[in-house]
Amino acid sequence: MNAPLFKFGLFGDNVGLIFAFVIGIAFGFALERAGFGNVRKLTAQFYFTDLAVFKVMFTAIVTAMTGLFYLAWIGFVDLSQVYLTDTYIVPQAVGGLLLGVGFVVGGYCPGTSCVAVSTGKIDAVVFLVGIVAGIFAFGEMFPLLESFYNATPMGRITLPELLHVPYGVVVFLVILMAVGGFAGATWVEKTMAAKKGGQTA
Amino acid sequence: MHADAQSLAADAGQGHESHAAARTPQPYVHPYLAGFGLGLVLLASFVIMGRGLGASGAFSSVIAGGIDAVAPAHAQGNAFYGEYLGDGSRSPLMDWLVFEVLGVFVGGFLSGLLAGRFKKEIGRGPAITSGKRLVLAFIGGGILGFGSKLARGCMSGQALTGGALLNVGSWAAMMCIFAGAYAVAYFVRRQWQ
Amino acid sequence: MNEIVSTRTNPMIDPAIHIWGWEIPVYLFLGGLVAGMMMISGYFLFRGRQKEMATSCLTLPLLSVVLLSLGMFALFLDLAHRWYFWRMYMTFQPASPMSWGSWILLLVYPALLANALIRPPAWLTARIPALVTLSERIGTRSATVKFIGIANMLLGAMLGVYTGVLLSAFGARPLWNSSILGLLFLTSGLSSAAAFVHLVARDEFEQKLLAKADNAFLTAEIVIIGMFLIGLLSSTAVHIEAAQLLLSGPFAPVFWVFVIGLGIVIPLIVQSLAVNHKVAHTPVAPILVVLGGLILRFVIVQAGQVSHWTRLFPSH
Numbered sequence: 001m002n003a004p005l006f007k008f009g010l011f012g013d014n015v016g017l018i019f020a021f022v023i024g025i026a027f028g029f030a031l032e033r034a035g036f037g038n039v040r041k042l043t044a045q046f047y048f049t050d051l052a053v054f055k056v057m058f059t060a061i062v063t064a065m066t067g068l069f070y071l072a073w074i075g076f077v078d079l080s081q082v083y084l085t086d087t088y089i090v091p092q093a094v095g096g097l098l099l100g101v102g103f104v105v106g107g108y109c110p111g112t113s114c115v116a117v118s119t120g121k122i123d124a125v126v127f128l129v130g131i132v133a134g135i136f137a138f139g140e141m142f143p144l145l146e147s148f149y150n151a152t153p154m155g156r157i158t159l160p161e162l163l164h165v166p167y168g169v170v171v172f173l174v175i176l177m178a179v180g181g182f183a184g185a186t187w188v189e190k191t192m193a194a195k196k197g198g199q200t201a
Numbered sequence: 202m203h204a205d206a207q208s209l210a211a212d213a214g215q216g217h218e219s220h221a222a223a224r225t226p227q228p229y230v231h232p233y234l235a236g237f238g239l240g241l242v243l244l245a246s247f248v249i250m251g252r253g254l255g256a257s258g259a260f261s262s263v264i265a266g267g268i269d270a271v272a273p274a275h276a277q278g279n280a281f282y283g284e285y286l287g288d289g290s291r292s293p294l295m296d297w298l299v300f301e302v303l304g305v306f307v308g309g310f311l312s313g314l315l316a317g318r319f320k321k322e323i324g325r326g327p328a329i330t331s332g333k334r335l336v337l338a339f340i341g342g343g344i345l346g347f348g349s350k351l352a353r354g355c356m357s358g359q360a361l362t363g364g365a366l367l368n369v370g371s372w373a374a375m376m377c378i379f380a381g382a383y384a385v386a387y388f389v390r391r392q393w394q
Numbered sequence: 395m396n397e398i399v400s401t402r403t404n405p406m407i408d409p410a411i412h413i414w415g416w417e418i419p420v421y422l423f424l425g426g427l428v429a430g431m432m433m434i435s436g437y438f439l440f441r442g443r444q445k446e447m448a449t450s451c452l453t454l455p456l457l458s459v460v461l462l463s464l465g466m467f468a469l470f471l472d473l474a475h476r477w478y479f480w481r482m483y484m485t486f487q488p489a490s491p492m493s494w495g496s497w498i499l500l501l502v503y504p505a506l507l508a509n510a511l512i513r514p515p516a517w518l519t520a521r522i523p524a525l526v527t528l529s530e531r532i533g534t535r536s537a538t539v540k541f542i543g544i545a546n547m548l549l550g551a552m553l554g555v556y557t558g559v560l561l562s563a564f565g566a567r568p569l570w571n572s573s574i575l576g577l578l579f580l581t582s583g584l585s586s587a588a589a590f591v592h593l594v595a596r597d598e599f600e601q602k603l604l605a606k607a608d609n610a611f612l613t614a615e616i617v618i619i620g621m622f623l624i625g626l627l628s629s630t631a632v633h634i635e636a637a638q639l640l641l642s643g644p645f646a647p648v649f650w651v652f653v654i655g656l657g658i659v660i661p662l663i664v665q666s667l668a669v670n671h672k673v674a675h676t677p678v679a680p681i682l683v684v685l686g687g688l689i690l691r692f693v694i695v696q697a698g699q700v701s702h703w704t705r706l707f708p709s710h
Contacts, residue, residue: 137343
C-alpha cells in the first residue's frame with residue numbers, strides 16, 4: 001500500500017469528501033481543545049502574555065513535517081504526490097501582511113473563527129461575515145488584481161530546493177528553530193507575567 | 202506551566218454561567234499536546250488525501266457558488282470565481298474544503314460541549330463595548346478575507362499546511378502574518394487587554 | 395443541430411429518469427414525521443399519561459394536521475391530473491399501495507382530530523365554546539381515550555410504513571426495491587417526531603424522556619439502514635450498483651455526512667451524553683435529527699431515480 005491513499009486510487013472523489021468531513025471534525029476538535037475558540041487567548045499572542053498560538057502551531061508543523069519526512073524516507077508516502085500550492089512570492093507576502101492585520105484586528109483566522117462560531121461566539125459570526133465580504137470584494141476586483149496576483153511566480157518550490165540543501169537538513173533546522181522558539185516563548189511569558197505582578201492576562 | 206494552565210482556566214471561566222447544573226469549563230489542553238494532536242490530524246490528511254488542511258478556500262467555494270446561482274454569466278466570466286466553479290459538472294459545494302470546514306464546525310462544537318465551554322457571548326477585552334468589538338470583527342474579517350486570497354490560503358492552508366511541507370511561499374506568508382499582526386497589535390490593544 | 399444518441403441509452407427510448415423533484419421527498423418526510431407524532435401521542439393517550447406529556451398530547455395532534463396538510467399539498471403539486479384526485483376515493487385496490495395510502499390518509503384526519511379534541515387548546519375553545527362540552531364528554535371516558543390512542547398508533551404505523559412501501563413498490567428502481575424501506579421511513583419518522591418533542595417541550599421530564607426515546611429510535615435507524623444496505627449488496631448486480639450510489643457513488647458524501655453523520659451519529663452522541671448529564675442539553679441535536687430525516691428522504695428519492703436496471707449512467 002502506498003500513500004497518499006487518494007492519489008494512489010484507493011478511493012474516489014466522493015469518498016474523499018467523507019474523509020474531508022471526518023478530518024475536519026478532528027481538526028476542529030484539536031483547535032477547540034487548544035483554546036483557539038477563545039479570542040482573547042488567540043490575540044494574547046501579540047501582547048506576549050500567552051504564546052500558545054505560536055507553540056501549538058509550531059508543534060503541529062514540526063509533528064506533521066517530521067512525520068511526513070519519516071514516512072517518505074521509509075518509502076510509504078510519495079512526497080511528490082502531496083499537493084503544494086505554487087509560490088508567487090510578492091503577492092503572498094502582501095497577502096500574509098493583510099492576514100496578520102486582519103487577525104489582530106478581528107481576533108480570529110478563518111479556521112479558528114469556525115470553531116468560535118460553533119461554541120457560540122457572536123463576534124466570530126460577524127468575523128465570518130467579514131471574511132465573506134472580503135473574499136467577495138477580492139473576487140469582484142479580480143480583473144484589476146489579476147496581474148499582481150500572478151506576479152513573481154516561482155512555481156512549485158520548497159525551502160530545500162530553494163536553498164539547495166537536503167530535505168532532512170531543513171527539517172532538522174526547523175526542529176531546532178522550533179525548540180529554540182519554544183524556550184524563548186516560555187521565557188517571554190514568564191517575564192511578562194512577572195512584569196504584570198501576577199495579574200491574569 | 203501548571204500555573205499557566207490554571208490562570209487560563211480561570212480566564213475561560215470568567216463570568217461563565219450555564220443553565221444546566223453548574224458546570225465549570227475544563228482548562229484547555231497543554232499547547233504542546235494540542236499541537237501534537239493538530240500535527241497528527243495534518244499528517245493524516247497528507248497520508249490519506251495527499252493534501253493539507255484549509256479553511257478560507259471553503260468560503261471562496263461558497264461565495265462562487267452563491268454568485269453563480271444569482272448571476273451565472275457574471276460568475277463564469279470572472280477567472281477567480283471560475284477556478285472554484287470548475288467545468289460546471291459538479292456543484293462548487295461538493296468540494297473537499299467545504300466538507301472539511303463543515304467538519305471543523307462539528308468538531309469544535311463537540312469539543313466545546315464536552316468541555317463545558319459552549320456559551321453564547323461576544324469575545325472581547327474588558328475595555329471595549331460589544332458594538333465596537335463587532336465593528337472591528339467585521340473589518341478584521343474583511344481584511345483577512347481579502348488577504349487570504351492574495352496569499353493563496355490562510356493560517357491553516359498556508360502557515361500550517363505549507364509550513365509543514367516546507368513550501369517557500371507558505372513560509373513567506375507565515376512570516377508576514379506574524380509581522381503584520383505584531384506591527385498593528387499596539388493600535389488595537391484596547392480591544393483585547 | 396439535433397444530436398441523436400444511437401445506442402438505446404437516450405430519452406427517446408428510455409422514459410424520463412428524473413421525474414420527481416422536491417415535492418415527493420417533502421411529502422414523504424412530512425408523512426413520516428406525522429406518523430411518528432401520531433404514534434407518540436397515541437402511546438401516551440393509551441397509557442393515560444396525557445396530562446404529564448403536555449407537548450406530546452396537546453401540541454402534536456393539531457400540529458400534525460397542519461404538517462400533513464402541507465405534505466398533501468406538496469403531493470398535490472406533483473400530480474399530473476390534479477383535479478381528478480377524488481377518483482382515488484371512488485375505488486379501493488388492495489394490490490395498490492397508492493390506493494392504500496389515499497385511504498389511510500383519509501382515516502388519519504379524523505383520528506388526529508379526535509386526538510386533538512381530548513384537550514383542545516384555549517384559543518380554540520374561546521372561539522368555539524361547544525368544544526368544551528364535547529371534549530369533557532370524551533376526556534372523562536378513559537376507554538374512549540384509550541381507543542383514540544390505539545387508533546392513532548395504528549394509523550400512524552400504517553402511514554409511516556406506507557411512505558416507504560410507496561417507493562418499494564416500484565420494481566423498476568433497484569434502490570427502492572427493498573421491503574425494509576417502510577420500516578426505515580417509519581423509524582426515521584419516529585426519531586424526527588421524538589426529536590421535535592425534545593426540541594419544543596417545556597417540561598424537563600417530557601424533554602428527557604423523548605430524548606431517551608429518540609436515542610433508541612436513532613440506534614434502531616442505524617441498524618435498519620445497515621440491513622437495508624446489506625440486503626441490496628447481497629442481491630443482484632443492479633441492486634449492488636444501486637447500493638454503491640449511496641456507499642461510494644455520487645450520493646455518498648451527502649448520505650454519509652448529512653444522513654449518517656450529522657443526522658444520526660452526532661445527535662446520538664450528543665443526546666446520549668446529555669441524558670447522562672455529561673453535557674448540557676442543546677437544541678442542536680434534535681434540529682440535526684429532523685434535518686437528517688428530511689435529507690434521508692431526498693437522498694433515497696433522488697438516488698433511487700438514478701438507480702436503474704439498464705446501465706443508463708456510466709459507472710462512477
